[in-house]
Amino acid sequence: MKKFIAVASFTAVLLASCTPKATTPTASAGPAVSTAEQLAQGKTIFENSCGKCHELPKPTAYTSVQWVGIMNSMAPKAKLTEEQHQWVYDYVVSVKK
Ligand code: HEC
Structure with a gap:
């Protein structure tokens, strides 16, 4: 049982450390952009x-x-990446009614 837990958490660490690299290569360079910058980018893309x-x-x-x-x-019609999709979404919902 102990061994199983060790293996399971090791796998989780592996997954956690590999996933960001696989999906977003730029994420490994550190925190990409601040929220304010993301909103600004979202607005521009929008x-x-x-x-x-x-x-x-x-x-x-x-x-x-x-x-x-x-x-x-x-987003697919506008050929946005997953990140751009997120930024545009964050921007449109940030606009005050
Ligand atoms: C390649 C063309 C194209 C692009 C680029 C495009 N749209 Fe559209 N959009 C459509 C078409 C066609 C419709 C109407 C038919 C439909 O709803 O699929 C539409 C409808 C809409 C509607 C009305 C939906 C409703 O239910 O009333 C909104 C809002 C909208 N688009 C937002 C966006 C946003 C935000 C983007 C940028 C991320 C975008 N569109 C980019 C083609 C496009």
């Missing part, structure tokens, strides 16, 4: 990528729950 096929939507026109679904369908 303004540049989300008004191409239709008018730029109003961030305040949808609830944060609606934005989850909208971003899930629009």
